[in-house]
Amino acid sequence: MPFAQAIRGRRRSRGAKEARKPGHPPPEWYLNPGLHLAINCILMTVAELCLQVGAKEASQADVPTWLAWTGLRGFVSLWTIAGIVVYIVAFANWLYVLRWVPLSVAYPLTTVVQVLVAIAAWLFLGEHVPITRWIGILLISGGVLLSAKPAAQAEEKL
Amino acid sequence: MTILALILVVVSQIAQVGGQVMLKKGMVPAKSKRRKRVIALYLGAGVAFLTVWFLLWVGLHEKMELSYLFPFQGLSPLLLVVAAALLLKERTNWRTWAGIALISLGSVLVAITAAT
Numbered sequence: 626m627p628f629a630q631a632i633r634g635r636r637r638s639r640g641a642k643e644a645r646k647p648g649h650p651p652p653e654w655y656l657n658p659g660l661h662l663a664i665n666c667i668l669m670t671v672a673e674l675c676l677q678v679g680a681k682e683a684s685q686a687d688v689p690t691w692l693a694w695t696g697l698r699g700f701v702s703l704w705t706i707a708g709i710v711v712y713i714v715a716f717a718n719w720l721y722v723l724r725w726v727p728l729s730v731a732y733p734l735t736t737v738v739q740v741l742v743a744i745a746a747w748l749f750l751g752e753h754v755p756i757t758r759w760i761g762i763l764l765i766s767g768g769v770l771l772s773a774k775p776a777a778q779a780e781e782k783l
Numbered sequence: 784m785t786i787l788a789l790i791l792v793v794v795s796q797i798a799q800v801g802g803q804v805m806l807k808k809g810m811v812p813a814k815s816k817r818r819k820r821v822i823a824l825y826l827g828a829g830v831a832f833l834t835v836w837f838l839l840w841v842g843l844h845e846k847m848e849l850s851y852l853f854p855f856q857g858l859s860p861l862l863l864v865v866a867a868a869l870l871l872k873e874r875t876n877w878r879t880w881a882g883i884a885l886i887s888l889g890s891v892l893v894a895i896t897a898a899t
Contacts, residue, residue, distance in 0.1 A: 743854075767885050
């Protein structure tokens with residue numbers, strides 16, 4: 626059995642190496658670009674939640690009013706720092722996704738974050754989301770889906 | 784939504800889109816003699832733009848509900864398309880226009896709900 630396993634193992638690793646040719650995503654499930662795109666959407670939602678909690682916490686902090694709009698006050702809260710860390714992880718994750726998936730395909734799919742953030746704000750922050758706002762969010766999502774491809778092309782050309 | 788908040792939202796989105804485009808240009812620089820300088824300039828500008836975006840964005844979070852503020856991130860593809868149309872003199876197709884119309888209409892709908 627060890628022998629057969631060794632062969633199977635070697636064969637698999639050779640297969641993995643072949644699949645690592647440019648243009649082919651790695652075969653391991655945890656390196657799947659689609660999975661990482663989904664993780665990216667969740668990370669973006671988590672980052673926004675952290676920022677919101679941090680900003681609300683920091684808004685209680687006593688600083689001069691001219692600082693309030695600059696956002697610098699937000700750094701008083703550890704939640705804001707956590708949000709930044711999650712944003713950076715999401716950015717690295719996004720670069721990995723873009724290695725395998727064209728921007729014009731990946732970008733439209735991140736529209737789902739719009740809906741995820743609204744649901745998360747309602748679930749975890751207890752925000753009351755009026756029906757008008759839901760409709761607005763859905764319209765924006767539809768609009769982003771429609772114009773995401775030209776927008777992605779524009780970003781590459783600009 | 785107050786005029787000040789509206790301006791800050793739009794400025795933050797312009798800064799974000801500008802920063803992303805700068806970073807992109809820094810990553811894929813045109814071949815020239817002063818290549819290193821060009822890369823450094825673009826990356827520096829990109830980081831500066833994104834810093835402006837982030838600070839404004841955090842500041843806006845203090846004043847508004849998340850489900851109210853976040854939909855305005857949808858303005859970034861709109862800004863990209865408009866920038867491309869203006870700077871590159873590109874013609875946009877009907878899909879893009881429909882998308883822009885939907886994003887604008889949706890933003891207005893979100894904006895008329897109470898912020899907090």
